[in-house]
Amino acid sequence: MGQTFTGLLRAVRARTGQGGTARPAPTAALRLCGDYLAGLAASGPLDDVRRTRLVSAIGDLTTATGTDGPFDALLRTGQRALETGGEAETRLALDLAVEATGLRPRSKGAWRLRGGALDALGRRAEAVQAYEQHLALQQNPAAAEEIARRTATLKDLRACLDEAAGLLPGEDGARLRALHDAPAGQARTVFAEVVRARSAGAGGTADPAVRRLVTLYAAHRRLLDRDRMADPLLGGAEPVGVTGLRRLVTGRSVCLVAGAARVTDEERDPGSPLGKLIDGYDLVVRCDTLPAGSPRTDLHAVTLRGDTPWTGPAWHRKAGTRLVFGDPLPHWRRSLRARLVAGAQDHIGDASLRRPLDDPALLGEDGWGPRTSTAFTLLRLLDFLDAADRLDLIGFGLPGQLPPREHAWVTARATHQDETEMRTALR
Incomplete structure (x- = not known):
């Protein structure tokens, strides 16, 4: 795999003009992939199946030709990066999605990829905007169900935090509002800390506002773990x-x-x-x-x-x-x-x-x-x-x-x- 990986890195650099030889106009996508491969090469042997698939997709991107070939390969590479799940790969997915939406602003797949990458990075407000762009372009209601459900979940998460913050004046309310675009782990931890502190304070759970806060925390925690269902039964x-x-x-x-x-x-x-x-x-x-x-x-x-x-x-x-x-x-x-x-x-x-x-x-x-x-x-x-x-x-x-x-x-x-x-x- 080492020789193949090194050869691919050289091919990407050659396509983007980084190999010292004049080439056709470079693309931002290939530069991004080249930077990612360089970092991956420095991290040691490649033994992760998902990263291997991503590297293979990058290889396909370097050789894609034809009217739609490069763009389709760009989306596949972004999706593979998103599926890999690491922070570097998720940021690569977002960068590729940004280029894809710039190249084709009416591409459903590009906006879906952009929303998914932003969502995975915890940038939920931006993810909602990208998902809504996808839904506006999607003509097949059945194909849009998953994205519509995810968009509704992200909005519900924000509504939980907004209502909870409204119950808490001062610093605690500000801490909850700041969780709109926080990673899921941080959101769980901070919200739980606020709930514990309020439950242990004067009045405790006898206070209607504290009981409502606990209810909102439970709803927020569930929505972080899984999307809301239109009909749970x-x-x-x-x-x-x-x-x-x-x-x-x-x-x-x-x-x-x-x-x-x-x-x-x-x-x-x-x-x-x-x-x-x-x-x-x-x-x-x-x-x-x-x-x-x-x-x-x-x-x-x-x-x-x-x-x-x-x-x-x-x-x-x-x-x-x-x-x-x-x-x-x-x-x-x-x-x-x-x-x-x-x-x-x-x-x-x-x-x-x-x-x-x-x-x-x-x-x-x-x-x-x-x-x-x-x-x-x-x-x-x-x-x-x-x-x-x-x-x-x-x-x-x-x-x-x-x-x-x-x-x-x-x-x-x-x-x-x-x-x-x-x-x-x-x-």
Whole structure:
């Protein structure tokens, strides 16, 4: 990696005219990236996966050509810098975003990146302005939900501090107002100190103003940790655990339908025997992306992937019960808050169902690993519960629907296979 890194640094400097050779007009983005790489090279070996991805993105930026290539590469590099999470990387992300918004003032992605970088640096008032620029340019309401929710959260944080400061004359009120653009850790510490001091003072918590201050502190602390939800109860959706899932499938016929295009096309055909076959089951189960116009989904399962799974698309298609598999727990919780849609499900799997294969309280099986397919994770869970009267797979005999090891597991336990119906029976 050392030679590659050194070569990249030379390439960046050459592109910006820092290598002693005349080059086309330098860009601020490449100068910024060159400065960052120089600092990174001086800090020692590169062994962080996220920084490695950032360095790779910088490499792509140095070679980007075409009408939109350099600008798209600029945004990707800024996003990689923001995802890396260090202070130097976050400041790089902001610098790149500032250049991007200067180059294209009507770029939704550039304003979103700028807002995210300012937000991460604790510059919340400026972040709100950048996010609002993004929202003004965004034509797709669904795509804007996350930013709209974050913008509302930042405004709520400010409102909490403003009201709390209004309760406290003098120095304490000024200290709280100064937290508008303070890092989250500092905001937590200072606000807590003010609350403790006021609670221990004359009147204590018997004072209505102190009780209100404590309420505002609790709200502010929650909002620092996670964004406000438009509907925290998700339209009345109820959590379901292992016992509830077993109760859902007990004594019923269950089919797990593959997402293959052939299966979807046949199912959509009104006269298709496959559509009638699927509709005859008590529970129709699907995984991951639900095809548009699916006739019915009683149970939907998805697996969280990537470093920031909460940034994925919302689960807006209707399902009776939705299970979300993922680890670690904070990522799972944040993803549910960000991606669940009120009214899109009647039940949602709780934390006891988020990693059934390696959870010792359930299967506790070693060796499957984090890349296990969603379909197999759910199939193995249903097989373990051993409550369904009938458990069939539809379309999973087609090539590519299951990895070889998972396919071998299914084949070894199949009690019947019908190629005409694309059906594999496990019981």
